[in-house]
Amino acid sequence: MxxxxxxxxxxxxxxxxxxxxxxxxxxxxxxxxxxxxxxxxxxxxxxxxxxxxxxxxxxxxxxxxxxxxxxxxxxxxxxxxxxxxxxxxxxxxxxxxxxxxxxxxxxxxxxxxxxxxxxxxAKNGETPAEAGQPEPPAMPDFADEVGPRFHIMLPFHCSVDHAAFGLMDPTHAAYVHTSWWFKKGAKKLRPKEKKFAPSELGWSMVRHELPPQNIAYKILGTPVTTEISYMLPGLRIENIRGAKYQATGLTALTPLSEGETEVHQFFWVSAGWMSTFKPIFEHLMRVFLDQDRRVVIQQREGLMHQPNLMLINDADTQARWWMRVKDAFLKAQADGKPFENPLRPMTLRWRS
Ligand code: FES
Ligand SMILES: [Fe+2]
The missing domain is CATH 2.102.10.10 (Rieske [2Fe-2S] iron-sulphur domain)
Structure with a gap:
């Protein structure tokens, strides 16, 4: 990494x-x-x-x-x-x-x-079934023939590991995503506490209720609950359930090479009228993702000098999990053994 x-x-x-x-x-x-x-x-x-x-x-x-x-x-x-x-x-x-x-x-x-x-x-010409992955993951709450309502993609000039760290980093938003419509800067950091549990190819932030004052989620009809799953090979699936509507967001990291990654963001929303806002919604998604894209370009200037990097608890614990799950997967593959998730349920606390 x-x-x-x-x-x-x-x-x-x-x-x-x-x-x-x-x-x-x-x-x-x-x-x-x-x-x-x-x-x-x-x-x-x-x-x-x-x-x-x-x-x-x-x-x-x-x-x-x-x-x-x-x-x-x-x-x-x-x-x-x-x-x-x-x-x-x-x-x-x-x-x-x-x-x-x-x-x-x-x-x-x-x-x-x-x-x-x-x-x-495939690693060595094996079929998906032989690899134990007969089908790609399904987005919860939406049928097979339902496509995403919103989509954007930006190429990131970084490895899939650094793209993944950014994706599961809970403490950069106050510094990087400082648009007027999202966060207004790092003045008011609040303590956060979230429960996590291992899943088949990664882990999930256990389903929890969102605060009712959250305007974006009010669209879905309160109360609103959300579950966020992170999994190999670089997927973040957020499933939001409201009293009236459901939404599922997918961020997919697809490496082009060892140092270049495409970052896709998709949203499925059951509220059909949301399509009216497609141009504005996709514009905001792009502004947001572009902030992450610019950070990794700046980060590159430092990484050229091969610094020793740090991952700290609990803010970077998920980045540690990414490396642990990935290493365990690659090792199991090299040894010809089934993958066993090395993670255990855990509560993480940080300020953001
Ligand atoms: S047919 Fe000759 S190179 Fe493709
Ligand atoms: Fe970000």
Whole structure:
């Protein structure tokens, strides 16, 4: 966690893109988790993800054409179906026998659910089921076909570890998020106390009631309760339940490489009229997330000098948990054993 880069975790599902970014017949190429990925949506509506390298001479396939069924490489016209298997080599002479099914560019397990495209990155070619992660996580209180009402994404020039620390850092808001509409500065820090419990791939801040004076949450109808879960490979899921409406927020950290991370924020809200406020809501989300983005750029200047960093109790205890859970996961994977969560239930106290 000290430096500019962080080890990437394989064997888990990652948020690749919002489904609405891919219209039928369209492709989208990205480096994700260190791999060259070409996503697409076939004419029949199904999404797919293949390795963006032509097995013939290595040119990225995204330079080619996609007709809604197969991708044609721009260099010699070989065609690949959406599972990454070669289906045509135009240069073969008549009668020339070649088993095209053996020529593959490789593909990634890919699911579209609740409006998100998730991709599974295997450690050693294992399937999601073999890795014990048959499906990507589901957002509570919303059906499979319900997409997010709000979404923003900003690229962070930092490793997934530093992005994760920022995400689970309860004491930076008074200094970093100092907009007039959120916090007005670090003048009035208050004591906080929250209960935490381990979960399958991380931990949760146990469900608790929000103060009734909280204006944003009044929209949902008081009383309002919230539960916040943090889990590998860098997900924060906040589920807010009010008397009238429910909302679920997802912050997803998707590393592009060991030192670059995409930060997505999504919101599902059961109140349909909230869509009217989409432009203003997404603007505020972007202002807020941009404050975090700017901090990590400044932090980089210091990290270049390889300082020894500190994590203190209890303000940084969750950052410690992130490293403990990640290390335990990577060790279990290396030893070929099932992951066991090393955390125990705990109450944390800090001022923020
Ligand atoms: S490099 Fe792709 S067809 Fe030759
Ligand atoms: Fe923040």
């Amino acid at each position: 000290q430096g500019l880069t962080a080890e990437l975790i394989k064997g888990l599902w990652y948020v690749a893109a919002p489904g609405r970014d891919l219209k039928p017949g369209k492709m989208l190429n990205k480096t994700l988790v260190g791999e060259p990925v070409l996503m697409g949506r076939a004419a029949n509506g199904e999404v797919f993800a293949i390795r963006d390298v032509c097995p013939h001479r290595g040119i990225p396939l995204h330079y080619g054409q996609f007709d809604g069924q197969s991708i044609q490489c721009c260099y010699h016209g070989w065609r690949f179906d959406t599972s990454g298997t070669c289906v045509e080599i135009p240069s073969l002479r008549e009668g020339q026998q070649m088993d095209l099914a053996k020529i593959k560019c490789g593909s990634y397990p890919c699911r579209e659910r609740q409006g998100l495209i998730w991709i599974f990155f």
